[in-house]
Amino acid sequence: MTAQTSRETAAPAEIRGVLLRPEDRPSPSNPLSASLTYGWRALLKIKHIPEQLFDVTVFPIMMTVMMTYVFGGSIGSAVSGAQAGGDAVGAYVQWLIPGVFAQTLVMITMYTGLTLNRDISKGIFDRFRSLPVWRPAQLVGALLGDQVRFTLAGVIILVVGFIMGFRPEGGLTGVLAAFVLLLVFSFCLSWVWTAVALLMRTEQAAMGVSMFILMPLTFVSNIFAPTETMPGPIRAFAEFNPVSTVVGCIRELMAGTFDLGSITMVLVYCAVLVVVFGPISMVIYNRKS
Template identity: 40%
Template sequence: MTISIDVTRDAPRIDPRAVLARTTPHPTARETVAQTMAMAWRALVKMRRKPEQFFDVLIQPLLFTAMFAFIFGGAISGSVENYLPVLIPGILAQTALTVCMATGVQLREDMDKGVFDRFKSLPIARFAPLAGPMIADLLRYGIASVLTLLTGLAIGYRPGGGVAGCVAGIALTVVSGWSLAWIFSWLGTLARSAQAVQGYSMMIMFPLTFLSNAFVPAETLPDWLEAFVRVNPVSHVVSAVRALFNEGAVTADVGWALAGCAVVIAVFAPLAVRSYARKM
């Protein structure tokens, strides 16, 4: 007589992540920083091997600056020269917002291709694969901002704030773009595809950019729209960069812009990390 015993029916289920947590020590703060920088280097190498990731960084500043200046300059400010002090800070904000959209799209692409499944088996901090690309993208924001300014200089823009004002304005733009990238990173962990992330991002980008004082003075808008423009965080960034570039002045808008960046990071960075951790 043969007796069969089902040994799997009552056997406890084993979570591989729990086993990994018991067999792998938790990374220290120093190791977490090193692993994050390694992931940032990976993102930079990926950019070098895929130059098309720089199209929005290299082409858009040149195209939008020249197009908006020569098409709208005469109609809005009477001449291209008078419009450039208004336009260049606005293009900077638009470029930073557009460039940081790619952060969420590329994050979703990596998740769809199974790259992050490999990271699950590595004894690394779960925060590193998310934070690394965010650090690498600082280079993209800086390149886009510098190219926008150089394009403006080439067509006649002369910033009154000098070198110091321009450097401060670019630094503020980079910080603003990095803070907004957390929103798109969060969307990248939630959306089902990279195309969906791009669609959601466009719905955020266009209202924030065009319903601001980036391209026209707020005083020329209807009262109800002017009220929204004045509370739009992008408007504070544009006004702050405009004052830094044109006058070299640190106005209250700089403080409002930095405060807005801090609020965005405080809200969306934990959301992105928590949502990403669930995927990992």
């Protein structure tokens, strides 16, 4: 009886010794690795549901071709001073492509929030929040995964633009600098739609609010026409619009002008978006049941 009792008391101790050996424990994930893991999950979703790339493949081509040949003859003459016709369209291509490049990436940032809202409504993020990982990793990873979608959309816009005659004076360096800056801005802007997605109860509501914000930001700006051609109040809004600042900086970089003031202003907008909407998103996320 004594020997049996000693074995029974020793067994849990041996088990604890095995379970609690530090060398056998997996190292906890750090914020970077956790975020990259969730970002990889977002890419796997694209692999299994490739039709969700429709917005970054067909939409950029449609917007570029439609806006160029519908408005190029009239707006192009105002932009370049050329006569209406082929010369005006060619001049408008040089003006429009950087603007549509920025508009497309800004518009598709909305889908980050829609995808997040869909996952939350299915209860997937309830499981994620129970895991012992850096809490913001689930949101940061989703945003990082969407950078691939943004990159694909940007490449399509530039390829279509080159086919249509777009020739940036800044060369490859200017295009790459503009691309990187726009990806950074798109990542920071996605935090706005993350907060919207967490606040709205349905995907349709999140889309409605996102479009309500995006439409004036993208269309009342310098994307399609110079702000000088707009009436007073509209012009004031367009010049104050942060999208106009981003588009202006993109045009400068692609033209070979590296204006430190413009780049700094865009980065300030990026910092404000993250500082304001990042904590708001996390507060809502932590309290969401």
